[in-house]
Amino acid sequence: MSYQIEGAIVKVKDDTLAIVTVKPQVFQSTSELQKAMNAYRHVFPGMPIVLMSQDTQGKPTWYGRKNIVSLLAKVNLRSIPWRRYIIN
Template sequence: MTFEGAVIKEQGVSFAIVVVKEYVLNSPSECNNARSGFQTIFPRMPIILMAQNSRGVPRYQGRTDIVNFLANVHPSRIPWKRYNYN
Protein backbone atom coordinates (compact mmCIF):
# COMPACT_ATOMS: atom_id res chain seq x y z
CA MET A 1 0.00 0.00 0.00
CA THR A 2 1.27 3.46 -0.92
CA PHE A 3 -0.19 6.60 0.62
CA GLU A 4 0.60 10.26 1.25
CA GLY A 5 1.00 11.42 4.80
CA ALA A 6 3.04 13.40 7.27
CA VAL A 7 4.25 13.18 10.83
CA ILE A 8 4.30 16.46 12.70
CA LYS A 9 5.44 17.40 16.16
CA GLU A 10 3.88 20.62 17.41
CA GLN A 11 3.85 21.92 20.98
CA GLY A 12 5.10 18.58 22.27
CA VAL A 13 2.43 16.52 20.47
CA SER A 14 3.39 14.16 17.66
CA PHE A 15 0.61 13.24 15.25
CA ALA A 16 0.17 11.74 11.80
CA ILE A 17 -1.84 13.13 8.91
CA VAL A 18 -3.00 10.69 6.25
CA VAL A 19 -4.54 11.67 2.92
CA VAL A 20 -7.76 9.78 2.18
CA LYS A 21 -10.52 10.03 -0.41
CA GLU A 22 -13.24 12.58 0.33
CA TYR A 23 -15.95 9.92 0.77
CA VAL A 24 -14.05 8.53 3.78
CA LEU A 25 -14.60 11.75 5.72
CA ASN A 26 -18.33 11.59 5.00
CA SER A 27 -18.77 8.32 6.91
CA PRO A 28 -17.96 7.81 10.60
CA SER A 29 -17.47 4.08 10.04
CA GLU A 30 -15.07 4.70 7.12
CA CYS A 31 -13.12 7.16 9.30
CA ASN A 32 -12.85 4.60 12.09
CA ASN A 33 -11.75 1.87 9.66
CA ALA A 34 -9.12 4.11 8.07
CA ARG A 35 -7.82 5.30 11.42
CA SER A 36 -7.57 1.70 12.71
CA GLY A 37 -5.63 0.64 9.64
CA PHE A 38 -3.13 3.48 9.90
CA GLN A 39 -2.68 3.08 13.66
CA THR A 40 -0.36 0.10 13.04
CA ILE A 41 1.86 2.33 10.89
CA PHE A 42 1.81 5.24 13.35
CA PRO A 43 1.52 3.56 16.76
CA ARG A 44 0.51 5.65 19.77
CA MET A 45 -0.01 8.74 17.60
CA PRO A 46 -3.26 10.56 16.97
CA ILE A 47 -4.27 9.98 13.35
CA ILE A 48 -5.72 12.92 11.45
CA LEU A 49 -7.44 12.14 8.16
CA MET A 50 -7.28 14.72 5.37
CA ALA A 51 -9.15 14.94 2.09
CA GLN A 52 -9.32 17.68 -0.50
CA ASN A 53 -12.42 18.69 -2.41
CA SER A 54 -12.45 19.27 -6.17
CA ARG A 55 -11.05 22.79 -5.63
CA GLY A 56 -8.16 21.50 -3.53
CA VAL A 57 -9.52 22.81 -0.23
CA PRO A 58 -8.41 20.49 2.58
CA ARG A 59 -10.76 19.09 5.20
CA TYR A 60 -9.45 17.37 8.32
CA GLN A 61 -11.03 14.85 10.66
CA GLY A 62 -9.69 13.76 14.02
CA ARG A 63 -8.74 15.20 17.36
CA THR A 64 -10.37 18.63 17.63
CA ASP A 65 -7.34 20.51 18.95
CA ILE A 66 -5.15 19.21 16.13
CA VAL A 67 -7.81 19.83 13.47
CA ASN A 68 -8.19 23.42 14.72
CA PHE A 69 -4.41 23.87 14.52
CA LEU A 70 -4.27 22.47 10.97
CA ALA A 71 -7.09 24.78 9.85
CA ASN A 72 -4.56 27.61 10.14
CA VAL A 73 -1.72 25.83 8.32
CA HIS A 74 -1.48 25.98 4.54
CA PRO A 75 -1.17 22.42 3.13
CA SER A 76 2.04 23.41 1.32
CA ARG A 77 3.72 23.91 4.71
CA ILE A 78 3.04 20.31 5.77
CA PRO A 79 6.03 17.98 5.20
CA TRP A 80 4.19 15.46 2.99
CA LYS A 81 5.86 12.16 2.25
CA ARG A 82 4.94 9.08 0.23
CA TYR A 83 4.79 6.01 2.46
CA ASN A 84 5.10 2.43 1.24
CA TYR A 85 3.67 -0.12 3.63
CA ASN A 86 3.35 -3.85 2.98
Protein backbone atom coordinates (compact mmCIF):
# COMPACT_ATOMS: atom_id res chain seq x y z
CA MET A 1 0.00 0.00 0.00
CA SER A 2 1.40 3.41 -0.92
CA TYR A 3 0.61 6.85 0.45
CA GLN A 4 1.67 10.42 -0.21
CA ILE A 5 3.24 13.01 2.03
CA GLU A 6 4.12 16.64 1.45
CA GLY A 7 7.60 17.53 2.57
CA ALA A 8 11.01 18.90 1.78
CA ILE A 9 14.65 18.10 2.23
CA VAL A 10 16.62 21.19 3.16
CA LYS A 11 20.08 22.12 4.35
CA VAL A 12 20.15 24.30 7.46
CA LYS A 13 23.64 25.30 8.52
CA ASP A 14 25.47 21.95 8.62
CA ASP A 15 22.38 19.72 8.81
CA THR A 16 20.42 18.18 5.98
CA LEU A 17 16.95 17.61 7.34
CA ALA A 18 13.48 16.54 6.32
CA ILE A 19 10.37 18.61 6.87
CA VAL A 20 7.05 16.76 6.75
CA THR A 21 3.66 18.46 6.82
CA VAL A 22 1.09 16.92 9.14
CA LYS A 23 -2.51 17.68 10.07
CA PRO A 24 -3.03 20.17 12.92
CA GLN A 25 -4.55 17.52 15.19
CA VAL A 26 -1.17 15.76 15.34
CA PHE A 27 0.03 18.74 17.42
CA GLN A 28 -2.63 18.13 20.07
CA SER A 29 -0.66 15.30 21.68
CA THR A 30 3.02 14.62 22.31
CA SER A 31 2.41 10.93 21.67
CA GLU A 32 0.90 11.73 18.25
CA LEU A 33 3.91 13.90 17.42
CA GLN A 34 6.27 11.08 18.39
CA LYS A 35 4.26 8.56 16.34
CA ALA A 36 4.50 10.83 13.32
CA MET A 37 8.24 11.35 13.81
CA ASN A 38 8.78 7.59 14.05
CA ALA A 39 6.58 6.92 11.01
CA TYR A 40 8.83 9.05 8.77
CA ARG A 41 12.22 7.85 10.01
CA HIS A 42 12.33 5.08 7.38
CA VAL A 43 11.44 7.58 4.64
CA PHE A 44 14.27 9.97 5.58
CA PRO A 45 16.89 7.71 7.19
CA GLY A 46 19.65 9.41 9.15
CA MET A 47 18.08 12.88 8.81
CA PRO A 48 16.63 14.97 11.57
CA ILE A 49 12.88 15.28 10.98
CA VAL A 50 10.81 18.38 11.62
CA LEU A 51 7.02 18.28 11.51
CA MET A 52 5.06 21.30 10.33
CA SER A 53 1.39 22.12 10.35
CA GLN A 54 -0.49 25.27 9.40
CA ASP A 55 -3.52 26.82 11.04
CA THR A 56 -6.45 28.18 9.04
CA GLN A 57 -4.60 31.47 8.48
CA GLY A 58 -1.52 29.65 7.17
CA LYS A 59 0.62 30.26 10.27
CA PRO A 60 3.04 27.34 10.70
CA THR A 61 3.68 25.37 13.86
CA TRP A 62 6.91 23.39 14.02
CA TYR A 63 8.04 20.34 16.01
CA GLY A 64 11.53 18.91 16.11
CA ARG A 65 14.97 19.77 17.40
CA LYS A 66 14.76 23.17 19.07
CA ASN A 67 17.78 24.63 17.28
CA ILE A 68 16.36 23.68 13.88
CA VAL A 69 12.81 24.77 14.71
CA SER A 70 14.04 28.20 15.80
CA LEU A 71 15.80 28.64 12.45
CA LEU A 72 12.84 27.39 10.41
CA ALA A 73 10.47 29.72 12.26
CA LYS A 74 12.30 32.62 10.56
CA VAL A 75 12.08 31.15 7.04
CA ASN A 76 9.42 32.10 4.51
CA LEU A 77 7.45 28.91 3.76
CA ARG A 78 7.50 29.74 0.06
CA SER A 79 11.28 29.46 0.00
CA ILE A 80 11.16 25.82 1.12
CA PRO A 81 11.39 23.36 -1.82
CA TRP A 82 8.15 21.48 -1.07
CA ARG A 83 7.35 18.35 -3.01
CA ARG A 84 5.05 15.37 -2.84
CA TYR A 85 6.64 12.05 -1.86
CA ILE A 86 4.98 8.75 -2.73
CA ILE A 87 5.81 6.17 -0.10
CA ASN A 88 5.54 2.47 -0.92
